[in-house]
Amino acid sequence: MGHAAHAWLPTCGLLAEVSLRIIRYAVGGTRHYGELESGGARITRFEGDPFTGLTPTGQVDEIGDVAVLPPLERPRVFGFAYNYASHVDETDREVPEVPVCFMKPSTSVIGPDDAIVYPAGGELIHFEGELVVVIGKEARHVKPSDAHEYILGYTCGNDVSDRIVQRRESAFGTLLIGKGQDTFAPLGPVVETELDPSDLSLTTRLNGAVVQSASTADLLLTVPDLVSYLSRYLTLLPGDAIMTGTPAGVGPIRPGDVVEVEIEGIGVLRNPVVAECP
Template sequence: MQWMRFRHGGEEGFGVRDGDSVQVHRGDLFGSHAPTGQTLPLAGLAWLPPCRPGQIIGLWNNFRAAAEKNGWATPAEPLYFLKSPHSASAHGQAIAVPASYDGRVAFEGELVVVVGRQARAVSVADAPAHIFGYSCGNDLTALELLHRDTSFPQWTRAKSFDGFAAFGPVIETDFDPAAATLRTLVGGRERQHYALADMFFPPAELVSRLSHDMTLMPGDVIFCGTSLGVLPMKPGTTVEVVVDGIGSLVNTYG
């Protein structure tokens, strides 16, 4: 099933995408819910991020091809950072150039894991039961902030400007990352094309390992990291992240 959130007539709602329409539901996306019987055309809706994350966790150096190309060591454990929950942005939403930063900003097409149940110190075997589904993501980075202060790498700031965690358009609950590929198109030109099976730490292992560090809650999202092809982009650039079986996330930067 493909779950989505939307705004219609000034009200927020959620439901199951069915082609060019959505079957509206009431209740809690991660708890008890039921269809209302109302169906709305997608054309009349504003997309919202498909869930409201309490935590946004991003992975660094989680793909073998990128590690080999860049001379990075194989990580012994997941290397991750946190992004502000307020950096979340939706499919179709414009991402503004930060008012306090005028340097280079890079796109990063990524798979996003959406947590569906509270996870605390779960095993790898039990982790899939805590995954609600998957989405497409674009983890934007203010490149020149990362190491501008040599005494303090600014991962949080560089990753947390408004809109810098785009994900959507939906959460797909029936998806096998090991059999899928991700493509990123920038201004219509393919810049990334990689197999999701190339991860050092696939989704179930990520959920397990992270849950031993912190409690994961329903709606939390994990950006699984990216592979080769990341580049800076100019204001006015449209980026499309495509994962067959999930859909296409499209945003314009600036």
């Protein structure tokens, strides 16, 4: 099925091929990358970034003293629809003959505890908990067996979707606004660099109640398949994010709700829902 990802951290061997829980955060308005230590209370600060090189600074920050940011800065976000049979069934569709892809703008990305903005005039906005692949280096024409060499790691994602707009667009063969509105791509809380994505538990909670519970073993197209497919047609870049699809259980959110996406080995991505200011 899958391969454990290896951290691609070009730091003259200092941090290569090690397991990291990479967190992106700000202190006093200055942005940093760091490693979230076990227990989640302290962050070891780095200089640089995971794509061009990370070097330890010796500085340690307390999680309570920082602002946690999206783990990626303005990424390209690729999505795959109908990639769990359970979700195909609940939408009363057939398994697609070819992968169904879409993109979300970088402006749709938010981080842990950032608010999902329920759009003014919105009628039916859904959550979709997903495993997200983070690309570590440029990739083109990648074989599935080699895909792990191009993956930095994994994070949690929520493919927030405006179903009314999505259906209207899809009827004419397009899909952008239904998936790509501001705040519609929560990511986080960390990028875990050493993880086998082939059989991870995925749980989504709405206001504390479990609404999605599945395993990534149920993906129709595996992580290596998805990386290989995209790279067959376009060049993947460092920092790209690939949303791998959502299982059954998607449903509506409203202002005042709190959505949590938890994936084994990564952590919990939590986001409140607020109404758009008029």
